[in-house]
Amino acid sequence: MDASFLQPIEAAVTLSVIWIGLGLIGLAFMRAPRLVSHAVFPAGALVSILLAATGLWAIGAPPSAAILPAGLPDLPFHVRIDALSGFFLLLLGGVSFGISLFAVGYFRDTEAATLGQLSLQYHVFLASMAFVLIADDAYLFMVTWESMALSSYFLVTTEHHEERNRKAGFIYLLVAHIGAISILLCFGVLHGGHGDYTFEALRAAELSGFWATVAFLLAFFGFGAKAGMLPLHVWLPEAHPAAPSPVSALMSGVMLKTAIYGMIRVIYDLIGGIRWEWGLTVLLFGAATSLFGVLFALMQHDLKRLLAYHSVENIGIILIGIGLSMVFVGSGHPVAGALGLIAGLYHTLNHAVFKGLLFLGAGAILKSTGLRNLNEMGGLIRYLPHTALYFLIGALAISALPPLNGFVSEWLTFQASLQAPLLESSVVRSLVPIVAAVLALSGALTGMCFVKVYGVAFLGQHRHELAEKPREASRWERAGMLWLAAACLALGLLPVFMIGQLNNVSQALINAGLSNEAMASDWLWLVPTSSAQASYSPIVFLLVIAVVFELTYLVVRQVYHGRLRRSDPWDCGYPEQTSRMEDTADGFGQPVRQIFAPVFLIHREIPRADDPQPVFKQSVQDRHWYWLYRPIARFTEFLSGHVGKLQQGRISIYLLYSFLTLIALLVFAQ
Amino acid sequence: MNIASGIVFQVLQSVLVVLIAPLMLGWVNQCRAWLQNKSGAGIWQPYKVLNKLFHKDAVLAHNASHLFRSTPYILFGCMWLAVGIVPVLATSLPFAPAADVIALVGLFALARVFVSLAAMDIGTSFGTLGARREMMIGFLAEPAMLMTLFTASLISHSTSLATIVETLGHRELVIYPSMAFAAVAFLMVLLAENARIPIDNPSTHLELTMIHEAMILEYSARHLALVEWASSLKLTAYITIGIAIFVPWGIAQAGDWTGMLIAIAVLVVKLTLAGAGLALLETVSAKMRIFRAPEFLGTAFMLATLGMLTHFLLER
Numbered sequence: 002m003d004a005s006f007l008q009p010i011e012a013a014v015t016l017s018v019i020w021i022g023l024g025l026i027g028l029a030f031m032r033a034p035r036l037v038s039h040a041v042f043p044a045g046a047l048v049s050i051l052l053a054a055t056g057l058w059a060i061g062a063p064p065s066a067a068i069l070p071a072g073l074p075d076l077p078f079h080v081r082i083d084a085l086s087g088f089f090l091l092l093l094g095g096v097s098f099g100i101s102l103f104a105v106g107y108f109r110d111t112e113a114a115t116l117g118q119l120s121l122q123y124h125v126f127l128a129s130m131a132f133v134l135i136a137d138d139a140y141l142f143m144v145t146w147e148s149m150a151l152s153s154y155f156l157v158t159t160e161h162h163e164e165r166n167r168k169a170g171f172i173y174l175l176v177a178h179i180g181a182i183s184i185l186l187c188f189g190v191l192h193g194g195h196g197d198y199t200f201e202a203l204r205a206a207e208l209s210g211f212w213a214t215v216a217f218l219l220a221f222f223g224f225g226a227k228a229g230m231l232p233l234h235v236w237l238p239e240a241h242p243a244a245p246s247p248v249s250a251l252m253s254g255v256m257l258k259t260a261i262y263g264m265i266r267v268i269y270d271l272i273g274g275i276r277w278e279w280g281l282t283v284l285l286f287g288a289a290t291s292l293f294g295v296l297f298a299l300m301q302h303d304l305k306r307l308l309a310y311h312s313v314e315n316i317g318i319i320l321i322g323i324g325l326s327m328v329f330v331g332s333g334h335p336v337a338g339a340l341g342l343i344a345g346l347y348h349t350l351n352h353a354v355f356k357g358l359l360f361l362g363a364g365a366i367l368k369s370t371g372l373r374n375l376n377e378m379g380g381l382i383r384y385l386p387h388t389a390l391y392f393l394i395g396a397l398a399i400s401a402l403p404p405l406n407g408f409v410s411e412w413l414t415f416q417a418s419l420q421a422p423l424l425e426s427s428v429v430r431s432l433v434p435i436v437a438a439v440l441a442l443s444g445a446l447t448g449m450c451f452v453k454v455y456g457v458a459f460l461g462q463h464r465h466e467l468a469e470k471p472r473e474a475s476r477w478e479r480a481g482m483l484w485l486a487a488a489c490l491a492l493g494l495l496p497v498f499m500i501g502q503l504n505n506v507s508q509a510l511i512n513a514g515l516s517n518e519a520m521a522s523d524w525l526w527l528v529p530t531s532s533a534q535a536s537y538s539p540i541v542f543l544l545v546i547a548v549v550f551e552l553t554y555l556v557v558r559q560v561y562h563g564r565l566r567r568s569d570p571w572d573c574g575y576p577e578q579t580s581r582m583e584d585t586a587d588g589f590g591q592p593v594r595q596i597f598a599p600v601f602l603i604h605r606e607i608p609r610a611d612d613p614q615p616v617f618k619q620s621v622q623d624r625h626w627y628w629l630y631r632p633i634a635r636f637t638e639f640l641s642g643h644v645g646k647l648q649q650g651r652i653s654i655y656l657l658y659s660f661l662t663l664i665a666l667l668v669f670a671q
Numbered sequence: 672m673n674i675a676s677g678i679v680f681q682v683l684q685s686v687l688v689v690l691i692a693p694l695m696l697g698w699v700n701q702c703r704a705w706l707q708n709k710s711g712a713g714i715w716q717p718y719k720v721l722n723k724l725f726h727k728d729a730v731l732a733h734n735a736s737h738l739f740r741s742t743p744y745i746l747f748g749c750m751w752l753a754v755g756i757v758p759v760l761a762t763s764l765p766f767a768p769a770a771d772v773i774a775l776v777g778l779f780a781l782a783r784v785f786v787s788l789a790a791m792d793i794g795t796s797f798g799t800l801g802a803r804r805e806m807m808i809g810f811l812a813e814p815a816m817l818m819t820l821f822t823a824s825l826i827s828h829s830t831s832l833a834t835i836v837e838t839l840g841h842r843e844l845v846i847y848p849s850m851a852f853a854a855v856a857f858l859m860v861l862l863a864e865n866a867r868i869p870i871d872n873p874s875t876h877l878e879l880t881m882i883h884e885a886m887i888l889e890y891s892a893r894h895l896a897l898v899e900w901a902s903s904l905k906l907t908a909y910i911t912i913g914i915a916i917f918v919p920w921g922i923a924q925a926g927d928w929t930g931m932l933i934a935i936a937v938l939v940v941k942l943t944l945a946g947a948g949l950a951l952l953e954t955v956s957a958k959m960r961i962f963r964a965p966e967f968l969g970t971a972f973m974l975a976t977l978g979m980l981t982h983f984l985l986e987r
Contacts, residue, residue: 379794380734380794382736382738383734383736393738397781397784400780400784401777401780402777402780402781402784403770403774403777403778403781408774408777412773412774412777415773415817415830416773416830419821419824419825419830421825422825422828427983427984430983431979431980431983434818434821434825434979435976437817437821438814438817438818438821438972438976439814441813441814441817441818442810442813442814444780444813445780445809445810445811445813445814446810448780448783448784448806448809448810449806449807449809449810451784452784452787452788452791452802452806453806455788455791456787456788456790456791456792456799456802457791460736460738460788460791460792460794461791461792461793461794461799462734462794526768532768532831533829533831533834534828534829534830534831534834535771535773535829535830535831536768536769536771536831537769537770537771537774538768538769538770541766541769542752542769542770542774542778545748545751545752545755545766545769546745546748546749546751546752547748548748549744549747549748549751549752550741550744550745550747550748553744553747553748553897554744557725557893557897560725561725561726561893562726562728564728564729565728565729565730565731566728566729566730566731567730567731567732567733568730568731568732568733569732569733570732570733570734570793570794570795570889571730571732571795571888571889571891572793572795572796572797572798572888572889573797573876573888575796578794578795578796580794582795582796583791583794583795583796583799584791584799584800584802584803588799588803589799589802589803591803592803592804592807592962593807595962596807596811596962596965
């Protein structure tokens with residue numbers, strides 16, 4: 002390409018810098034909240050869509066790199082954009098466009114001072130994510146990774162006057178830093194002592210088998226902490242509900258994906274030489290994460306907490322796809338590996354879209370009713386018809402139901418797992434379909450969970466007397482949700498286009514793509530390997546159902562009649578039906594609680610028989626707090642207690658320490 | 672394959688199956704009546720019921736939303752699509768590549784989610800109870816179903832039902848031990864998914880034991896007719912999937928008219944036997960407590976997994 006012509010990298014850097022600028026403008030004009038919410042946020046949305054276009058452009062273009070005139074002297078920032086970065090930029094831009102539009106309406110009534118800060122943090126958060134995706138040296142990567150963590154920390158603690166939110170922010174910051182340390186160590190291992198931290202140099206470094214595995218584990222758990230992988234998921238269900246809804250959508254939809262990006266970048270690109278054992282590790286952690294996430298989601302009645310647990314589940318599904326890909330690539334089957342990678346990446350995009358949509362829906366409910374507890378909602382479809390429709394699309398998508406987008410990526414993951422007969426090791430070969438069964442189970446459980454959410458929140462009778470009638474979301478909010486709902490439909494109905502883009506990513510990353518027959522199929526048919534093996538056409542799928550729907554409707558009316566009478570519900574003739582007789586969210590999850598009882602830590606307080614006002618209390622807790630985090634916290638306290646004895650506060654003691662250190666150093670220097 | 676004859680076959684198959692689905696249900700009920708020493712209502716009874724329901728005025732609860740009203744049509748559409756994809760009479764139909772077995776499971780899940788949502792729409796106690804139980808059975812049955820289908824697809828290296836049928840049916844006879852396990856698992860899933868004994872009882876209206884019936888309590892007239900028709904279609908679809916995977920002999924290729932006539936005859940024999948077998952199973956077993964369903968479907972899952980492992984150990 003002509004050098005004078007604009008390169009994708011220049012566009013991406015410019016757009017990210019504009020985001021920071023917009024944040025500063027928001028802060029500067031915080032006396033004019035109307036301007037901030039109705040000018041800065043829409044401008045941010047415009048940048049988003051341009052960035053998405055840049056990303057799409059970069060997927061097809063050759064990699065372009067640049068060196069930024071910033072950073073420390075002699076240590077400039079390197080940036081580079083290739084197909085993988087391009088895909089994630091597309092995800093970031095596409096999803097944040099909808100979220101920023103929603104934010105215009107959502108932050109409309111926010112207090113002026115808060116809004117100014119919010120605008121700064123929000124846009125710096127977006128820009129940091131963009132820079133993480135285009136960073137080409139470990140230095141810039143870590144700096145922007147940290148600024149992403151910090152800006153999102155401040156966003157999580159926006160409502161800092163509540164004790165709970167401060168605590169959530171603290172846990173988030175803690176886990177984020179444990180992850181960051183692990184990533185830093187991973188870069189340390191990778192660079193192998195020659196002092197050059199550009200990705201170019203890290204890629205070229207030759208590692209022994211042992212150190213490569215160490216680097217893999219550090220990267221896997223470091224990025225896993227940010228992604229919400231088991232057992233490092235604990236911050237997620239705390240932090241997501243605490244943040245304002247657009248921020249939750251951004252964190253869950255996009256930020257978790259930067260961790261997936263980091264994982265793929267480091268493992269596939271920088272470490273390279275993937276082994277199937279690594280893949281198996283990722284696969285098993287993915288399966289455990291997805292099942293655990295959905296089981297805990299079913300136990301929640303706080304809508305945003307529930308959605309946060311579903312993010313854990315979906316990260317598990319993404320990891321299953323990537324793990325499969327690593328297993329296949331590691332055993333020398335790059336075409337099957339490409340299928341797994343594409344499945345994982347496609348689910349990454351799909352999850353970003355539908356989880357963003359669902360969090361925005363939760364935000365719309367919260368704003369119009371003030372409720373987050375499902376047990377107090379009910380019948381909202383009658384007040385919020387638009388939100389209800391968009392939420393239904395999101396719910397069907399996340400439940401992996403055809404013809405929406407969640408199904409396409411789960412279907413591809415299943416197809417990848419059915420390539421198992423290629424593998425030589427019989428243990429792995431039979432393990433892979435069992436992981437697929439776990440995926441099927443978590444998919445079906447997700448379906449149950451979203452029937453619960455939708456049925457309890459939007460359908461049925463009202464459970465809670467509200468002071469005023471809930472108002473439908475504003476036009477901006479609806480536009481944001483509409484964008485993401487349309488994306489769910491488009492990615493579900495026309496998957497072939499995006500699969501073609503992902504094939505480029507896979508070609509760039511592992512030098513292999515889908516088989517020729519798969520790529521030769523036209524836009525109507527999605528074919529993962531060959532058309533004799535499997536194919537799927539969501540358009541035909543939807544078309545047949547729609548045509549039969551219409552025809553049946555018309556025929557029934559023509560041949561018979563369309564007479565209709567309204568009356569009270571029948572319900573087997575029971576005369577009185579109150580909303581207390583419907584299932585609550587907890588009631589709906591009861592079968593799961595009973596069947597999977599060993600997974601949960603259940604505390605029950607059962608009233609005595611003679612209690613005049615009996616109260617039944619039950620809480621479900623995460624075992625990880627007790628067997629993992631509490632012991633670590635106690636050990637840390639114990640350790641710091643003993644270290645604390647060194648601190649006497651007297652100058653002579655500290656001089657003694659210095660003296661002893663000198664002696665020790667002299668001994669070592671000998 | 673000639674496109675025109677393919678489409679003719681496609682339409683012919685769909686219409687035929689949609690029309691005979693209530694007959695299938697009538698046949699099962701009639702066999703059950705005979706086995707219980709009753710004279711029975713006759714095999715045409717379901718048609719009479721449908722006709723009666725279509726003539727009645729629909730009664731709808733005051734607070735029913737659009738979701739409730741459109742669900743019967745969506746259900747009917749889903750099941751119509753399902754019987755269009757399954758190679759009931761012929762393989763290589765033009766719609767068949769639109770969905771493989773995994774997508775077919777997804778399609779049934781879609782129908783299940785919609786009927787459960789509709790059950791929760793009015794906000795009655797029985798509706799939510801039914802929805803909760805249905806979703807529970809659903810998440811237990813789906814992994815078992817997929818494992819069964821994976822076993823079949825590992826043998827033929829394909830998840831497309833048409834290819835599975837051609838591999839298993841149009842080649843010389845080979846006995847696969849893994850398929851025996853898979854067949855038993857599939858049968859158990861079929862019973863659970865179609866609200867049959869021992870998981871649910873299609874003829875009960877005992878309040879505390881019903882699952883499927885509890886969900887559709889609020890439907891009446893044409894809506895109820897479509898829901899009932901869709902359930903008989905679902906049963907037929909499941910049985911024909913079972914036939915396609917486990918006893919595929921006799922299914923024609925599209926465009927082959929004599930093969931088609933043979934296929935219709937063979938299908939009638941198979942469905943008659945399957946219906947009688949189902950009635951026999953339902954007569955000799957009793958309904959289980961709802962919380963024994965996990966054991967039942969867990970067994971199905973284990974059997975399917977065993978089938979798959981058998982395939983890896985013995986059949987490679």
